[in-house]
Amino acid sequence: xxxxxxxxxxxxxxxxxxxxxxxxxxxxxxxxxxxxxxxxxxxxxxxxxxxxxxxxxxxxxxxxxxxxxxxxxxxxxxxxxxxxxxxxxxxxxxxxxxxxxxxxxxxxxxxxxxxxxxxxxxxxxxxxxxxxxxxxxxxxxxxxxxxxxxxxxxxxxxxxxxxxxxxxxxxxxxxxxxxxxxxxxxxxxxxxxxxxxxxxxxxxxxxxxxxxxxxxxxxxxxxxxxxxxxxxxxxxxxxxxxxxxxxxxxxxxxxxxxxxxxxxxxxxxxxxxxxxxxxxxxxxxxxxxxxxxxxxxxxxxxxxxxxxxxxxxxxxxxxxxxxxxxxxxxxxxxxxxxxxxxxxxxxxxxxxxxxxxxxxxxxxxxxxxxxxxxxxxxxxxxxx
Amino acid sequence: xxxxxxxxxxxxxxxxxxxxxxxxxxxxxxxxxxxxxxxxxxxxxxxxxxxxxxxxxxxxxxxxxxxxxxxxxxxxxxxxxxxxxxxxxxxxxxxxxxxxxxxxxxxxxxxxxxxxxxxxxxxxxxxxxxxxxxxxxxxxxxxxxxxxxxxxxxxxxxxxxxxxxxxxxxxxxxxxxxxxxxxxxxxxxxxxxxxxxxxxxxxxxxxxxxxxxxxxxxxxxxxxxxxxxxxxxxxxxxxxxxxxxxxxxxxxxxxxxxxxxxxxxxxxxxxxxxxxxxxxxxxxxxx
Numbered sequence: 147x148x149x150x151x152x153x154x155x156x157x158x159x160x161x162x163x164x165x166x167x168x169x170x171x172x173x174x175x176x177x178x179x180x181x182x183x184x185x186x187x188x189x190x191x192x193x194x195x196x197x198x199x200x201x202x203x204x205x206x207x208x209x210x211x212x213x214x215x216x217x218x219x220x221x222x223x224x225x226x227x228x229x230x231x232x233x234x235x236x237x238x239x240x241x242x243x244x245x246x247x248x249x250x251x252x253x254x255x256x257x258x259x260x261x262x263x264x265x266x267x268x269x270x271x272x273x274x275x276x277x278x279x280x281x282x283x284x285x286x287x288x289x290x291x292x293x294x295x296x297x298x299x300x301x302x303x304x305x306x307x308x309x310x311x312x313x314x315x316x317x318x319x320x321x322x323x324x325x326x327x328x329x330x331x332x333x334x335x336x337x338x339x340x341x342x343x344x345x346x347x348x349x350x351x352x353x354x355x356x357x358x359x360x361x362x363x364x365x366x367x368x369x370x371x372x373x374x375x376x377x378x379x380x381x382x383x384x385x386x387x388x389x390x391x392x393x394x395x396x397x398x399x400x401x402x403x404x405x406x407x408x409x410x411x412x413x414x415x416x417x418x419x420x421x422x423x424x425x426x427x428x429x430x431x432x433x434x435x436x437x438x439x440x441x442x443x444x445x446x447x448x449x450x451x452x453x454x455x456x457x458x459x460x461x462x463x464x465x466x467x468x469x470x471x472x473x474x475x476x477x478x479x480x481x482x483x484x485x486x487x488x489x490x491x492x493x494x495x496x497x498x499x500x501x502x503x504x505x506x507x508x509x510x511x512x513x514x515x516x517x518x519x520x521x522x523x524x525x526x527x528x529x530x
Numbered sequence: 531x532x533x534x535x536x537x538x539x540x541x542x543x544x545x546x547x548x549x550x551x552x553x554x555x556x557x558x559x560x561x562x563x564x565x566x567x568x569x570x571x572x573x574x575x576x577x578x579x580x581x582x583x584x585x586x587x588x589x590x591x592x593x594x595x596x597x598x599x600x601x602x603x604x605x606x607x608x609x610x611x612x613x614x615x616x617x618x619x620x621x622x623x624x625x626x627x628x629x630x631x632x633x634x635x636x637x638x639x640x641x642x643x644x645x646x647x648x649x650x651x652x653x654x655x656x657x658x659x660x661x662x663x664x665x666x667x668x669x670x671x672x673x674x675x676x677x678x679x680x681x682x683x684x685x686x687x688x689x690x691x692x693x694x695x696x697x698x699x700x701x702x703x704x705x706x707x708x709x710x711x712x713x714x715x716x717x718x719x720x721x722x723x724x725x726x727x728x729x730x731x732x733x734x735x736x737x738x739x740x741x742x743x744x745x746x747x748x749x750x751x752x753x754x755x756x757x758x759x760x761x762x763x764x765x766x767x768x769x770x771x772x773x774x775x776x777x778x779x780x781x782x783x784x785x786x787x788x789x790x791x792x793x794x795x796x797x798x799x800x801x802x803x804x805x806x807x808x809x810x811x812x813x814x815x816x817x
Contacts, residue, residue: 224780230577231783257576327680333766335781376683376765385655386765389662391682521781522594528777529599529768 193437193444195220196232197245198427199380200462209456210447216440224379225334226250227517233259239434243441248426249510251292252283260430265290267442269449272469274498282508284428292428295448296457296465299497299506300337300399301422303415308393314416317345317396325393326373330386332397333377335524336509337423341396342367344420350504352421354513364523370396371530387413400487401425401463407486417500424506427465451475459483466497563796569789577783591790597774601794604770607685607760608753611692615700615749616742618693623704624730627711639705642698654691654758661687661763683765691759696749703748707741708734743810750806751799771795 195202195218202220204211211217223229226247233241234257246254254260268290270279284292302314308328313319320329331338343352343363355363375392376382383402386392388411395402399422400415407413429445431438447453454472457465459480466489467473477484488495500506512520573582591597626635645653660666661681671677681687711734719729735742753759757772766773771791778788 227577227781227783234576234578330765333777374767375680376767377769378765379761382762382765385658386683389658390664391662516782518782518784521777522596524781525594525596525600525769525774525777528766529596529603 189215191216191437191440193218193242193441194240194432195243195245196229196241196432197222197243198224198462200460201245203461205459205461206456207444209452210444214440214443216444226253230254230257233257233432239432239436241432242435242437243444244430244432245295246292246428246430248281248283248292248294248428248508251428251430254430255283255286255291259433260291261433261435261438263290263293263431263442267446268293269469269471272471274468274470274473275501277501277508278468281426281428282510292430293445293449294426294428294468295445296454296468297424297426297497298399298401298463298465299415299417299422299424299500300341300397300509301415301417303387303395303398303400303403303413305387305390305393306412306414311414311416314414314418316418317341317420320370320373320394320396322394327375328391328393329370329373330375330383330392330395331377332383332395332402333379334397335520336511337425338397339363339367339520339524340423340507340509342370344423344507347420349421350507352423352507353510356514360515364527367523367527368530371527377528387411399423399425401465404464404487405461408483416495417505419505421505421507422500424501424508426508455479458487458489566789566796567793569786570793572786574782574784574786579783579785587784587786587790591787597791600769600771600774603768604754604772605798607688607692607770608750611689611696611753612746612750614689615693615696616704616746619697619700619704619745620742622701623708624734626701626705627708635705635709639702642702645694645698650695651758651762653694654762657687657690657694657763658682661690682763683767685764688760688764688770691763692753692756695756695759696752699752700745700749703745704738704742707738707745710741711737740810743806747803747806750802754799755795 191214193216197220199222200206202218202222207218221232221241223232226249229244229246230250230253233244233254244254244260251260273279278294281292281294284290284294302309302317302319304314304319308325309319309322313322319325340352343355343359346359346362346366348355348359348363351359376386378386378392380402383392383395383398384406387395387403388406388409398415400407403411403413403415429448431441431445435441448457449469449472451469451471452475454467454469455476458467458472458476464483464487466487467476473484473489477490484490485493488497490496493499497506511517569579570587571583571585573580573584573586626638630638658665662668663678663680663682665681667681668678671679681690715733715737716729719733724732755772757770757776760766760770761773761776764770769777771794775788775791778784778791
């Protein structure tokens with residue numbers, strides 16, 4: 147007689163002859179432990195990201211997540227100050243990957259919030275413009291700290307039914323009579339005051355204003371006040387341009403009108419003759435991150451042709467490709483978007499040509515005033 | 531002879547019911563409030579707040595014209611909204627309290643609560659469709675040859691937003707206040723030959739004064755501290771104090787300066803609330 151038969155006969159319980167209650171008990175235990183088994187087996191790595199809205203969304207990171215068994219946990223901020231504060235208030239190693247506006251990289255580095263990078267890991271030989279190789283503030287003593295990944299231009303954003311393309315060639319169009327009360331501001335002092343500085347003819351010195359020049363910028367800005375219909379965040383800017391409540395917008399560019407334009411709204415953005423401002427976004431590895439290797443791989447992915455196309459097509463806000471291979475790939479897979487944004491050789495509005503012609507100035511922080519001074523004036527302007 | 535134990539022994543039963551509210555008040559009101567006041571003396575260095583005891587933040591904020599402009603604008607709009615909400619709500623509340631059946635009143639209160647089920651932000655955004663120059667109101671006005679009128683990004687838009695937030699609450703509070711008015715007082719007034727309007731102003735309003743003032747006070751408090759309406763419907767033009775708080779924290783992470791604005795808002799609200807409550811209970815206390 148086998149052991150099983152013996153146990154059956156004796157009425158003793160065996161694991162091989164489970165009662166109905168045993169089946170339920172063991173079955174339940176197995177079912178409950180499945181998530182842990184599956185997790186332990188899969189070992190999905192979580193990557194903490196600090197970025198502007200949109201960078202941790204599936205249209206950007208989805209494919210990378212699937213291919214590398216990682217999961218991005220984005221924390222979104224609005225503005226460089228906000229980003230610095232979030233890092234300052236968190237323990238080292240909280241953020242694995244940080245997307246920063248280029249003008250704030252220097253401050254990230256000075257505060258010791260980011261890890262050095264190995265320049266050989268990135269496609270510096272494929273950049274569309276030499277400035278992108280040694281972008282201001284990204285290197286210190288020949289050590290790379292941040293890798294530029296995309297950019298965009300700010301200028302005159304307007305409703306094409308109210309302002310002609312010729313008129314939009316100058317910031318002067320903001321003072322047009324037919325847009326009185328219909329000029330909106332993106333509610334951030336830096337780009338709007340930068341544009342006023344450009345309108346005043348400060349050109350490359352738009353951030354380097356002495357007291358006299360700063361006073362004139364304030365004067366020019368205040369003269370625009372009667373034209374102003376409101377100050378908006380991203381959602382408000384988007385809405386007011388879409389429903390025609392605002393006919394011109396100061397402080398933005400294609401990063402907002404591009405989304406609307408693709409949706410069929412009669413809006414456009416151009417870099418006027420006085421010059422435009424470039425926003426630049428760069429990736430950094432957070433100090434103390436234990437996932438530096440996978441973050442490096444992600445940064446390489448975003449600088450690959452596929453990543454550059456994703457960035458150019460980003461649902462939240464589009465950006466220009468910065469590598470030659472990225473631009474070529476964009477022209478191959480989405481020629482319509484490449485054409486719309488002038489991202490092909492010979493285009494009259496080719497962003498790289500604009501940079502080469504000196505019409506584009508990289509966004510920076512004021513050289514001779516503090517950000518508080520600018521912010522104070524901005525509050526005063528809003529109340530004027 | 532008095533029980534020597536009375537007044538000395540802790541009444542555990544009473545304490546059980548009192549303690550949670552005391553703890554709650556300390557944890558979520560007194561504590562944060564004290565911290566906020568302390569924060570106004572702190573400094574921000576390299577985007578990090580550091581403990582200090584300096585008056586720099588007070589000096590900086592109070593010496594700026596834009597702060598006082600925002601203060602007056604916020605106070606004016608909140609007061610205007612309170613007056614408008616009180617006046618608009620009163621006829622509705624009066625009808626619900628005196629002219630409708632119990633069942634209708636119950637349904638009306640239920641319907642007045644319904645808007646609070648949806649997000650205030652969503653309700654505010656829905657005004658875009660109505661108030662825009664290409665919106666519903668202007669479309670209707672166009673049919674009679676009027677407009678278009680700019681309503682969004684104006685003080686009018688802000689007040690509409692404030693009313694969206696406060697009007698249902700004011701109607702509910704006023705209805706409760708009016709429902710509690712002693713009917714025999716109204717009958718007495720009518721028997722003495724008082725015309726309807728005189729009955730309302732000489733009997734009903736004084737009798738329901740406390741509730742009506744509390745309703746107005748809630749309206750003022752909610753409007754004064756609201757960020758959504760002045761930002762999205764008023765276009766932040768000019769900014770109100772809550773917008774100024776956001777602006778101050780956005781640039782340079784100046785939480786201490788934002789705390790100065792917040793403390794002044796709190797002081798204003800507390801002063802107005804105590805004045806309103808004094809007015810509400812004054813006559814009753816003198817009786």
